[in-house]
Amino acid sequence: MVLEKLGEAINAGIKKITNAIFLDKKLIDGIVRDIQRSLIEADVNIELVFALSERIKKVAYDESIKGIDKKEQLVKLIHDEILSLLGKKKELKLHKKTSIMFLGLYGSGKTTTIAKLALHYSKRGRKVALLGLDTDRPAAMDQLEQMAAKAKVQAFIDKVEKDPLKIIKKYESALKKYDLVLIDTAGRDGLNKELIKQIKKLDKELKPDYRILIMPADIGQVAKTQSEEFQKALSIDGVIITRMDGTSKGGGALTACAETKAPVFFIGTGEQLHEIETFEPVAFINRLLGMGDLQSLLEKVKSASSESETKRMEDRLKEGKFTLLDLYSQLEQMNKMGSIDKLVGMIPGMSEAKVPKDLLDKQESKMKHWKSAISSMTEKEIENPQILEKETSRIKRIAKGSNTTTTEIRELLKQYKLLKEMMGLDGIQEGKIDQKTIQKMAKKFKGKIKF
Amino acid sequence: MFGSLKEKLKNWIKKSSEKNTLEKTPKKEIIKKEKSKKTPKKSSKKIKKEEKKIKEEILEDEIIENTQTIEEKSKEKKSFFGVFKRFLTEEKFEELFKGLELILLQNNVAYEAVQAVRDELSNNLIGKNIKEIDLAEELKKGIGSILINPPNFIDEIKGSLEVKSPFVILVCGINGSGKTTTIAKLANYLQKNSLSVCLAAADTFRAASIEQIEVHATNLKIPLIKKDYGSDPASVGFEGITYAKKNSIDVVLIDTAGRMQNSASLMREIEKIVKVTKPDMKIYLGESITGNDAIEQAKTFNDSINLTGIILSKADVDEKGGTAISVALVTKKPILFLGTGQNYEDLEIFDKDKLIEKLGL
Numbered sequence: 001m002v003l004e005k006l007g008e009a010i011n012a013g014i015k016k017i018t019n020a021i022f023l024d025k026k027l028i029d030g031i032v033r034d035i036q037r038s039l040i041e042a043d044v045n046i047e048l049v050f051a052l053s054e055r056i057k058k059v060a061y062d063e064s065i066k067g068i069d070k071k072e073q074l075v076k077l078i079h080d081e082i083l084s085l086l087g088k089k090k091e092l093k094l095h096k097k098t099s100i101m102f103l104g105l106y107g108s109g110k111t112t113t114i115a116k117l118a119l120h121y122s123k124r125g126r127k128v129a130l131l132g133l134d135t136d137r138p139a140a141m142d143q144l145e146q147m148a149a150k151a152k153v154q155a156f157i158d159k160v161e162k163d164p165l166k167i168i169k170k171y172e173s174a175l176k177k178y179d180l181v182l183i184d185t186a187g188r189d190g191l192n193k194e195l196i197k198q199i200k201k202l203d204k205e206l207k208p209d210y211r212i213l214i215m216p217a218d219i220g221q222v223a224k225t226q227s228e229e230f231q232k233a234l235s236i237d238g239v240i241i242t243r244m245d246g247t248s249k250g251g252g253a254l255t256a257c258a259e260t261k262a263p264v265f266f267i268g269t270g271e272q273l274h275e276i277e278t279f280e281p282v283a284f285i286n287r288l289l290g291m292g293d294l295q296s297l298l299e300k301v302k303s304a305s306s307e308s309e310t311k312r313m314e315d316r317l318k319e320g321k322f323t324l325l326d327l328y329s330q331l332e333q334m335n336k337m338g339s340i341d342k343l344v345g346m347i348p349g350m351s352e353a354k355v356p357k358d359l360l361d362k363q364e365s366k367m368k369h370w371k372s373a374i375s376s377m378t379e380k381e382i383e384n385p386q387i388l389e390k391e392t393s394r395i396k397r398i399a400k401g402s403n404t405t406t407t408e409i410r411e412l413l414k415q416y417k418l419l420k421e422m423m424g425l426d427g428i429q430e431g432k433i434d435q436k437t438i439q440k441m442a443k444k445f446k447g448k449i450k451f
Numbered sequence: 452m453f454g455s456l457k458e459k460l461k462n463w464i465k466k467s468s469e470k471n472t473l474e475k476t477p478k479k480e481i482i483k484k485e486k487s488k489k490t491p492k493k494s495s496k497k498i499k500k501e502e503k504k505i506k507e508e509i510l511e512d513e514i515i516e517n518t519q520t521i522e523e524k525s526k527e528k529k530s531f532f533g534v535f536k537r538f539l540t541e542e543k544f545e546e547l548f549k550g551l552e553l554i555l556l557q558n559n560v561a562y563e564a565v566q567a568v569r570d571e572l573s574n575n576l577i578g579k580n581i582k583e584i585d586l587a588e589e590l591k592k593g594i595g596s597i598l599i600n601p602p603n604f605i606d607e608i609k610g611s612l613e614v615k616s617p618f619v620i621l622v623c624g625i626n627g628s629g630k631t632t633t634i635a636k637l638a639n640y641l642q643k644n645s646l647s648v649c650l651a652a653a654d655t656f657r658a659a660s661i662e663q664i665e666v667h668a669t670n671l672k673i674p675l676i677k678k679d680y681g682s683d684p685a686s687v688g689f690e691g692i693t694y695a696k697k698n699s700i701d702v703v704l705i706d707t708a709g710r711m712q713n714s715a716s717l718m719r720e721i722e723k724i725v726k727v728t729k730p731d732m733k734i735y736l737g738e739s740i741t742g743n744d745a746i747e748q749a750k751t752f753n754d755s756i757n758l759t760g761i762i763l764s765k766a767d768v769d770e771k772g773g774t775a776i777s778v779a780l781v782t783k784k785p786i787l788f789l790g791t792g793q794n795y796e797d798l799e800i801f802d803k804d805k806l807i808e809k810l811g812l
C-alpha cells in the first residue's frame with residue numbers, strides 16, 4: 001500500500017508537470033511536498049528525502065531552463081532520482097565453489113531465506129549444504145534442520161555446542177565436498193560491539209566468498225545505521241530483503257542498502273520455500289510508477305505537451321499571437337508526425353531519395369540548437385522575435401549563452417517568419433497537418449525551406 | 452534507548468526559544484538606529500494616523516513598544532504585522548514545526564503520527580502570546596495525549612482471576628517480531644509474581660516453532676500444551692485452556708504463528724482462534740524497529756480482533772523509540788511492555804511518563 005502511495009504520488013507529480021502550462025513555484029512546491037511525503041511514508045531515510053527534494057527544486061526553480069525542456073528535465077530527474085535511490089542491479093555470481101555467510105537483525109528471516117536459496121540453487125544443479133552457526137536462538141538448529149529437509153539439502157548442525165567456531169572446525173572437511181555452502185548465523189544488532197566482534201571472528205575463520213545482509217521490508221529509520229554498521233564491520237557484498245509480501249515495500253531497506261552500495265540480490269515474498277525472487281530495480285520502479293520506462297515517460301510529456309500546445313496555439317492564433325516557442329513546438333510536432341524524413345517523404349517532389357541521410361541528421365541537430373537558443377532567450381524575446389532583428393547584440397548574447405552561432409539564430413528567425421506567414425493556411429490553423437496541407441505547404445514554400 | 456531523541460529535542464527547544472528572543476533583539480537595535488538618524492519621511496504622518504487607530508484597538512503597552520518599529524517598517528513599505536509578531540501566527544508555527552517534524556521523523560515516528568502531533572500543537576499554540584508558550588510543556592502534552600499508560604498488568608490479572616479462571620492471553624503479530632520470546636519473558640514475569648502459567652504452542656506452522664517454545668518451557672519449568680505441526684491452532688489454544696482448568700493454572704499464554712496483516716486467510720485464522728479461545732487479553736507484538744508500516748500493521752490487527760494492548764520488542768536495537776507513538780495513535784490502546792533483549796528479564800513495563808521524561812521533556 002505504501003508503495004502504491006509512492007507510485008501514485010510520483011505519477012501524479014509527473015502528470016502535473018506534464019500537463020502544466022507554467023511550472024510555477026506553487027505547483028512545484030506542491031508536487032515536491034507530495035513526493036516527499038510518500039517517500040517518508042515508504043521509510044526512505046529522512047536526510048535522503050530532503051536532499052532529493054532540494055535537487056528537484058533546484059532544477060524546477062532554474063529560470064534558465066524553460067518550457068518543455070524543463071518538463072523533460074524534471075521528469076527525467078525524478079525518474080533517475082528514484083531509480084538511484086533503489087541502487088543498481090547486480091547478479092549474485094557463483095563460482096564453482098562458493099560459500100556465503102548470512103547475517104542480520106534478530107528475526108529478519110535469515111534461516112528461512114537460506115532454505116529458500118538452497119532450494120533455488122539445488123534446482124539449478126548445485127550441490128548445496130547448510131551450516132548452522134546460530135547457537136543463541138532456542139531451537140535455531142532444529143529450524144535449519146527441518147527446513148533443509150524440506151529443501152532436500154544437507155544441513156550441518158550441532159544442537160549442543162555453544163561455540164560456533166567449534167562447529168566450523170567440526171565440519172570443515174565435510175563441507176569441502178559441496179559446491180555451495182550457505183552459512184546461518186545468530187541474529188544481531190549492528191551496534192552491539194560484542195556481537196559484531198563475534199561475527200568478525202566467524203568471518204575470519206570462514207573466509208566466505210560473500211557476506212549477505214538480510215533486512216525486513218518494514219524496517220524504519222534504523223535501516224541506515226544498521227546497514228552502515230554491518231558494512232563497516234564486514235564489507236557486505238549484497239542484501240536480501242524479506243517480508244516483501246507485506247504492505248511495506250522495503251523503502252527503508254532498499255534505500256539504505258543503495259546508500260551503502262550493497263546491491264539487493266533477492267527479495268523474499270512469503271514464508272514458503274519457493275517465495276523468493278531476484279530483484280530488478282528497473283522493473284521495480286516501472287511497476288512502481290505504473291507505466292513504462294523513462295523513454296515512454298518522456299514520450300508522454302511530449303505528446304501531452306503537444307496536445308495542450310495545439311490547443312494553446314489555436315487560442316494564440318485567434319489572438320493573433322505567434323512566438324518562437326510556438327514555432328518550436330510546431331516544428332517538433334512535425335518531427336513527431338514521423339520524423340523529418342517521413343515528412344519529407346510525404347511531400348511530392350521531395351522524396352527521400354533526393355534528401356541524403358546526413359542532411360536529415362543535420363536538420364535534427366539544427367532543431368536541438370534552436371531549442372537551446374530559445375532557452376537562452378528572455379520572455380520578451382520569445383514573445384516578440386522582431387526585437388532580435390532590430391537589436392543584433394541580443395543575437396550575439398543568445399548565441400553565446402546557448403553555445404550556438406548567430407547564423408543559426410538568424411536561420412531560426414527566418415523559419416519563424418516563414419511559418420508565421422504559413423499560418424494563413426487553413427489546415428494548420430485548425431491544428432491539423434494533413435497530406436493536403438503539406439502539399440499546399442510544399443507548393444507555396446518550394447525552394448524556400450531548405451533542408 | 453531514547454538517548455539521541457532526547458538530545459535532539461532539547462536542542463530544538465533551545466533553538467526555538469532562542470529564535471523567539473533573537474527576533475526581538477535586532478528589533479531593538481533598529482529602533483536605536485532609527486532614533487539617532489531621525490529622518491522623518493513624508494508618509495510618516497499618514498502612518499501615524501493609522502497608528503492611532505491601532506492604538507485604540509490594541510493594548511497600550513504593546514503599542515508603545517512597537518511604535519518605532521512601525522515607523523521603521525513602514526518606511527520599507529512593510530505591513531503593520533510587526534505589531535502582532537508577539538502572537539504565534541500560522542506561518543511562524545509552520546516554520547517552528549519544521550525542525551520538530553524532522554526530529555520526530557528521524558526518530559522513526561510515522562508520518563501520520565507526526566501530523567497528529569502537529570495538529571495537537573497547532574490547535575493549542577496558534578494565536579497564543581509567544582512569551583507565554585512553553586514549548587517543552589506543549590510537546591509533552593501533545594505526545595502525552597497520544598500515549599496511554601497500561602493498567603497494572605499483575606493486578607489486572609489477579610483481579611480477573613477472582614471472577615474467572617484461567618486468565619487467557621493471546622499473542623499475535625507479524626513474522627519474526629518476537630512473539631515466542633516475549634511469551635517466555637511474560638511467563639517468567641508472571642511466575643515471579645506468584646501466578647502459575649502454562650503455554651499453548653499454537654504456532655503449528657513455522658519450522659521448529661514447537662521445539663523453540665519447548666526449550667523455553669523446559670528452561671522455565673512450565674507445562675507446554677502442543678500438537679503436531681499443521682494442526683488447527685485454535686484447538687491447541689483450547690486444549691491449553693482445558694489443561695489449565697483441570698490443573699488450576701492461573702494463566703494460559705497462547706503463542707501463534709506470524710502473519711502478515713494483509714494476508715486475508717491468516718487474519719481470518721486469528722479471528723477464529725479468538726472466537727474459540729475467548730482470550731481475556733489480546734496482545735499485538737510489534738517491533739520497535741518497524742517504520743511507517745507499524746501503523747498499518749497495528750491498525751489492521753486492532754480492527755480484526757480488537758486488541759487489549761501492545762508490546763514492542765527489540766527496543767534495545769532502536770534507540771529512537773518513535774514506533775510507540777505511531778502504534779498508540781492508530782490503536783488508541785496502551786503499550787504494555789517493551790522488549791529490551793533476548794533474555795527472560797529483558798522486559799520493561801511501559802510507562803508513558805517515563806518515556807516523555809526520557810525524551811527530555
Ligand SMILES: Nc1nc2c(ncn2[C@@H]2O[C@H](COP(=O)(O)OP(=O)(O)O)[C@@H](O)[C@H]2O)c(=O)[nH]1
Pocket residue numbers: 105106107108109110111112113187241242243244245246267268269270271626627657709711
Ligand atoms: N511473510 C514472510 N515471512 C517471512 C519471510 N522470510 C522469513 N519469514 C518469516 O519470518 C520469521 C523469522 O524468520 P527466520 O528465518 O526464523 O529469521 P532469522 O531469525 O533471521 O533466522 C519466520 O516466521 C519466517 O517464516 C518473507 O519473505 N515473508
Ligand SMILES: Nc1nc2c(ncn2[C@@H]2O[C@H](COP(=O)(O)OP(=O)(O)O)[C@@H](O)[C@H]2O)c(=O)[nH]1
Pocket residue numbers: 106107137187624625626627628629630631632633709763764765766767768789790791792793797
Ligand atoms: N534484541 C532483541 N531480540 C529479540 C527481542 N525479542 C525477540 N528477539 C529475537 O528475535 C528473534 C525472533 O523472535 P521470536 O520470538 O522467535 O519471534 P516470533 O517469530 O514472533 O515468535 C529471536 O532471535 C529472538 O531472540 C528483543 O526484545 N530484543
Ligand SMILES: [Mg+2]
Pocket residue numbers: 110111112134137140184185187
Ligand atoms: Mg535464524
Ligand SMILES: [Mg+2]
Pocket residue numbers: 630631632654660706707708709
Ligand atoms: Mg514464534
